[in-house]
Amino acid sequence: MVKPESTDRVERLLALLLVHTMKGTQAEKAIELSVAGFTNVEISNLLQTTQGVVAQYRYTARKGRKKRPK
Numbered sequence: 001m002v003k004p005e006s007t008d009r010v011e012r013l014l015a016l017l018l019v020h021t022m023k024g025t026q027a028e029k030a031i032e033l034s035v036a037g038f039t040n041v042e043i044s045n046l047l048q049t050t051q052g053v054v055a056q057y058r059y060t061a062r063k064g065r066k067k068r069p070k
Contacts, residue, residue: 015042018036027060030054030057031057031058034054034058040055
């Protein structure tokens with residue numbers, strides 16, 4: 001049986017590997033991690049920034065999406 005703490009650690013390590021191997025801006029990395037299901041708190045910890053910065057990245061990305069024609 002795998003302990004929950006163990007899977008959390010593996011998940012964090014994989015996320016760190018992803019962040020370090022990704023090319024692009026910090027905002028792009030934050031959006032990709034968000035799409036992968038990470039919270040603002042988790043993303044800010046991985047990217048070593050604040051939750052507010054991550055929230056702004058996500059807001060800007062949502063705002064920038066084009067609306068679908070009806």
